[in-house]
Amino acid sequence: MWLGIDVGGTFTDAVVIANGEILAQAKAPTTHTDLLSGILAAVDLVMHGMVCSGVERVALSTTIVTNAVVQGKTDTVGLLLLPGPGVNLNKMLPELPITLAGYVDHRGRETSLPDEKEVIKACEQLQDRSALAVVGKFAVRNPRQELQVARWVKEQLPGRHVTAGSSISGALNFWRRTNSAYYNSAVHRHFGEFSTAITTALQQRQITAPVFVLKADGGTLPLVVAEQNPVETIFTGPAASVLGIMAMTAPSGETVSLDVGGTTTDIALWQDGLPLFASRGARINGFPTAVRAFWMRSVGIGGDSFVRWEGEQIKVGPMRLGPAMALGGEYPTVSDALIVAGHVHFGDRAAAMKAMEKLTRNGGSSENTAALVLEAAATIIHQEIDAMILEQAAEPVYKVDDIINGRPIAPELLIGVGGAAPGLAPLVAKIRGIDYQTPPGAMVANAVGAAVARPTTEVTLRADTSQGIYTVAELGLRQKLTKRSLTPTDVRDLARQHLRERAVQSGINFETAEVVYEEEFNLVRGFSTIGKILTCRLQVKPGVLRAICGKEGVL
Amino acid sequence: MSGKPLGLVFFPAFDWAISPTHPEREERLLYTRDQIVEEGLLDMDTIREYKPRLALREDLERVHVCVPNIMSLITDAHRVSAGGAITAAEAVMRGETARSFALVRPPGHHAMRVVHGTRGFCTINIEAIMIEYLRRHYGIGRVAVVDTDVHHGDGTQDIFYHDPDTLFISFHQDGRTLYPGSGFTNEMGSPPAFGSTINLPLPPGTNDEGLHTILDELILPVLADFQPDLIINSAGQDNHYSDPLANMAITAQGYARLADKLKADIAVLEGGYSIEDALPYVNVGIILAMAGMDYSKVIEPDIANSVRHQADSTTAYIRNLIADRRAVWNARDSLQKEAIQKAGNLWRRQKGIYYDDSGIQERQTESVHICPHCRGYLTIATEAQGGRFACQSAFIAVSWRDSCGRCRAAARDEVMQAKKQRQYQHYFLQDLYQDTLEKI
Numbered sequence: 005m006w007l008g009i010d011v012g013g014t015f016t017d018a019v020v021i022a023n024g025e026i027l028a029q030a031k032a033p034t035t036h037t038d039l040l041s042g043i044l045a046a047v048d049l050v051m052h053g054m055v056c057s058g059v060e061r062v063a064l065s066t067t068i069v070t071n072a073v074v075q076g077k078t079d080t081v082g083l084l085l086l087p088g089p090g091v092n093l094n095k096m097l098p099e100l101p102i103t104l105a106g107y108v109d110h111r112g113r114e115t116s117l118p119d120e121k122e123v124i125k126a127c128e129q130l131q132d133r134s135a136l137a138v139v140g141k142f143a144v145r146n147p148r149q150e151l152q153v154a155r156w157v158k159e160q161l162p163g164r165h166v167t168a169g170s171s172i173s174g175a176l177n178f179w180r181r182t183n184s185a186y187y188n189s190a191v192h193r194h195f196g197e198f199s200t201a202i203t204t205a206l207q208q209r210q211i212t213a214p215v216f217v218l219k220a221d222g223g224t225l226p227l228v229v230a231e232q233n234p235v236e237t238i239f240t241g242p243a244a245s246v247l248g249i250m251a252m253t254a255p256s257g258e259t260v261s262l263d264v265g266g267t268t269t270d271i272a273l274w275q276d277g278l279p280l281f282a283s284r285g286a287r288i289n290g291f292p293t294a295v296r297a298f299w300m301r302s303v304g305i306g307g308d309s310f311v312r313w314e315g316e317q318i319k320v321g322p323m324r325l326g327p328a329m330a331l332g333g334e335y336p337t338v339s340d341a342l343i344v345a346g347h348v349h350f351g352d353r354a355a356a357m358k359a360m361e362k363l364t365r366n367g368g369s370s371e372n373t374a375a376l377v378l379e380a381a382a383t384i385i386h387q388e389i390d391a392m393i394l395e396q397a398a399e400p401v402y403k404v405d406d407i408i409n410g411r412p413i414a415p416e417l418l419i420g421v422g423g424a425a426p427g428l429a430p431l432v433a434k435i436r437g438i439d440y441q442t443p444p445g446a447m448v449a450n451a452v453g454a455a456v457a458r459p460t461t462e463v464t465l466r467a468d469t470s471q472g473i474y475t476v477a478e479l480g481l482r483q484k485l486t487k488r489s490l491t492p493t494d495v496r497d498l499a500r501q502h503l504r505e506r507a508v509q510s511g512i513n514f515e516t517a518e519v520v521y522e523e524e525f526n527l528v529r530g531f532s533t534i535g536k537i538l539t540c541r542l543q544v545k546p547g548v549l550r551a552i553c554g555k556e557g558v559l
Numbered sequence: 560m561s562g563k564p565l566g567l568v569f570f571p572a573f574d575w576a577i578s579p580t581h582p583e584r585e586e587r588l589l590y591t592r593d594q595i596v597e598e599g600l601l602d603m604d605t606i607r608e609y610k611p612r613l614a615l616r617e618d619l620e621r622v623h624v625c626v627p628n629i630m631s632l633i634t635d636a637h638r639v640s641a642g643g644a645i646t647a648a649e650a651v652m653r654g655e656t657a658r659s660f661a662l663v664r665p666p667g668h669h670a671m672r673v674v675h676g677t678r679g680f681c682t683i684n685i686e687a688i689m690i691e692y693l694r695r696h697y698g699i700g701r702v703a704v705v706d707t708d709v710h711h712g713d714g715t716q717d718i719f720y721h722d723p724d725t726l727f728i729s730f731h732q733d734g735r736t737l738y739p740g741s742g743f744t745n746e747m748g749s750p751p752a753f754g755s756t757i758n759l760p761l762p763p764g765t766n767d768e769g770l771h772t773i774l775d776e777l778i779l780p781v782l783a784d785f786q787p788d789l790i791i792n793s794a795g796q797d798n799h800y801s802d803p804l805a806n807m808a809i810t811a812q813g814y815a816r817l818a819d820k821l822k823a824d825i826a827v828l829e830g831g832y833s834i835e836d837a838l839p840y841v842n843v844g845i846i847l848a849m850a851g852m853d854y855s856k857v858i859e860p861d862i863a864n865s866v867r868h869q870a871d872s873t874t875a876y877i878r879n880l881i882a883d884r885r886a887v888w889n890a891r892d893s894l895q896k897e898a899i900q901k902a903g904n905l906w907r908r909q910k911g912i913y914y915d916d917s918g919i920q921e922r923q924t925e926s927v928h929i930c931p932h933c934r935g936y937l938t939i940a941t942e943a944q945g946g947r948f949a950c951q952s953a954f955i956a957v958s959w960r961d962s963c964g965r966c967r968a969a970a971r972d973e974v975m976q977a978k979k980q981r982q983y984q985h986y987f988l989q990d991l992y993q994d995t996l997e998k999i
């Protein structure tokens with residue numbers, strides 16, 4: 005029995021899943037100032053009449069970190085940087101940093117050293133900070149200086165959390181790692197308190213199963229691991245939604261998914277069974293971070309979208325003026341059109357008819373008007389899908405082959421979830437000339453997505469054979485290579501070894517690890533080849549642990 | 560700052576090399592990529608990255624006459640880097656960006672109008688292709704090209720040598736000490752374009768101070784006089800003190816301040832082969848300066864190894880060079896009249912051109928037909944020995960966008976006549992008014 009919980013903007017949903025089926029689901033209002041009480045209310049409702057000790061896994065998609073940032077429940081953070089030469093970031097960070105000596109260059113070579121006395125002096129200025137972040141440029145190529153400074157800081161300011169930038173992300177981008185490290189430290193204490201509270205509360209209910217937290221990239225982390233990297237658990241709503249779709253439909257090939265809500269439709273493009281990631285990390289309070297997230301675009305079309313004529317054109321959304329007339333609202337909405345067209349069945353059908361009559365011109369039927377409204381709504385979604393495909397095709401690439409042979413994504417299947425999806429998805433699919441699916445059970449897709457999300461982990465291994473060293477940034481590792489020359493296969497094997505270590509430590513199954521990025525360059529100096537630089541990023545990809553059947557009858 | 564971002568077309572061509580150990584190899588912009596990505600430059604609101612488009616055959620043939628034909632001489636990478644320069648320029652023309660930087664390879668400034676192969680790592684001239692594209696599609700008139708590569712931009716000079724609307728200024732290490740061995744002060748443009756080519760050969764060891772003196776006292780005032788619609792920077796980076804192919808002493812700060820003062824509308828990367836010690840810093844410096852951001856902290860970690868002192872003789876030489884070139888610039892109108900008078904209706908020159916990367920030696924005779932009503936037209940007789948095609952000869956006539964009807968007809972007649980005499984293997988007519996390259 006698996007328990008999945010999704011903390012949404014209005015409701016906290018909980019589902020219990022067993023043998024690939026949804027056994028129970030429940031809803032409780034989200035309690036924004038004290039998320040835990042809303043979560044526990046949903047848990048108690050969904051577990052009603054079930055044996056709590058039978059829960060084998062708990063997984064949570066929460067807004068705890070988002071709320072902490074929005075509500076200012078963050079700690080004051082001292083920011084220490086080893087930026088070396090380059091961009092002056094001072095005015096582009098959430099906090100004015102203290103700049104320290106020391107520099108690691110693009111090959112991971114130390115070109116100047118950090119100074120302990122300078123760090124001690126900096127710490128004197130930071131006595132009033134509750135947490136700290138230390139970030140070095142190119143520390144992902146050699147974390148030694150960054151970790152050394154972090155140790156000095158811990159000695160000077162004991163008992164305070166210190167985030168080292170390279171532990172947050174193994175990818176290049178000093179600016180993003182700095183912002184991520186800052187927010188990681190800022191929410192660390194708050195997340196820790198939440199983590200303790202939920203563990204205790206679950207134990208009191210005899211639920212002792214391991215607890216996982218969803219990340220923005222669709223992976224999950226054991227709660228204890230997440231306590232070190234809480235910033236990764238921000239913005240998990242979209243991830244939960246696409247994982248829910250993945251669990252209930254298992255798309256393959258190129259696909260487009262729609263999550264049609266009350267006021268917006270969230271669109272994602274899929275390739276090989278996975279939604280595309282945003283090419284850039286998420287922004288927190290406007291600051292770009294290294295937190296990876298799925299690429300979603302929202303368009304202002306939903307069940308509650310206001311419908312009216314503007315000149316000779318029928319217009320839909322993006323504003324909402326209230327509920328559907330079928331539910332006692334004052335203005336015609338998309339839901340009214342869906343009811344009249346017979347796609348959905350709720351509320352007062354007569355009122356919905358009235359809504360369409362209000363819109364009817366030149367003596368047409370209400371059914372015709374409803375069709376016109378839905379066509380207009382579907383067209384807007386269709387155009388947004390096209391815009392996304394164009395944007396994806398315009399992403400820069402760095403190889404000639406990718407320019408010559410790259411082609412835009414061409415979705416062959418449309419998947420629609422959410423209340424208005426059964427009416428709109430077929431219309432959008434018809435305009436595009438592709439097939440569609442509207443899986444049942446989609447109402448609790450997010451909680452299902454959280455429940456079945458696969459625990460993930462990754463390592464980025466970079467070997468520089470001319471220096472005879474390799475680094476694994478995520479592990480803070482820089483070691484001598486035992487071999488003089490390496491092939492990409494050697495590097496993959498080495499990466500797999502380290503991924504295994506990392507996975508075992510966190511209790512994560514690493515069997516499905518895949519190479520997600522590879523690079524191989526010859527180093528030539530003075531017309532002769534002196535070595536290679538090889539990079540391999542190996543990842544247990546986000547995905548679902550098992551497919552779920554969202555049977556209509558149960559829901 | 561105008562509030563618009565800098566457009567950046569970054570295309571390191573990670574899968575393209577002239578040969579595995581050639582300076583133009585996959586690794587060239589690897590460390591530049593590392594630095595740009597690590598700095599977070601691609602995420603900043605002040606910078607907008609663009610994917611390069613693929614240049615079309617017609618874009619290339621608006622500039623080049625390739626012998627025997629274009630497709631046998633170029634690779635896809637050339638079409639991407641030329642397309643990258645066009646993408647960068649179009650972002651400016653459409654008003655999306657304040658300026659743009661095409662940080663692309665392979666480079667182009669040694670590629671001349673007639674192309675038999677690859678020379679100085681260049682096959683097609685990406686700036687020239689971009690400029691003629693802008694003239695055709697955006698009605699751009701006067702253009703200034705400032706070539707800040709350590710090597711003389713002999714290809715760009717060749718293409719615009721007869722064009723009074725293109726001011727070409729190149730500073731470079733003296734041709735007596737460096738490839739391609741040209742770019743002397745007496746190369747000033749053919750009579751119809753006299754004075755629109757300015758060469759500033761500099762002694763080895765010239766540093767930031769010398770460079771900025773020449774920039775402040777000569778290049779910037781001349782640009783102000785010329786009043787171009789667009790300033791293009793051929794932004795080679797091999798004047799850097801660590802460059803393995805040259806002997807100058809410019810720093811990343813020197814280059815960044817240059818970019819800041821020049822305020823080029825579009826910069827296009829050319830050479831620069833100190834791929835670890837210079838390019839990451841010089842490119843970040845240029846990007847920041849062009850984006851209107853603080854570049855004061857872009858300093859090479861090994862700056863202590865740089866040559867700081869400039870020889871007194873160099874400083875004195877630069878003073879003289881500035882005075883001498885200013886005098887010529889100020890007197891350009893009367894000097895041009897003299898040159899046209901002296902030439903009568905035909906100006907002719909012979910050139911030997913060596914394609915170091917292809918092992919080809921070319922002999923060329925250029926004839927500028929001077930017309931009282933227009934810029935006249937050009938004929939080129941070319942013979943190349945060596946390389947893949949062993950022996951190739953061609954006769955080419957070029958009439959300009961604004962050549963008069965009589966000149967355009969005369970250009971066509973000359974190719975037809977030449978073809979009848981069967982002295983050459985190939986005959987081409989490049990009619991830029993019609994925007995066509997015809998194989999006759």
Ligand SMILES: [Zn+2]
Pocket residue numbers: 708709710795797829830831
């Ligand atoms: Zn050069």
Ligand SMILES: [Zn+2]
Pocket residue numbers: 930931932933934935962963964965966
């Ligand atoms: Zn004429």
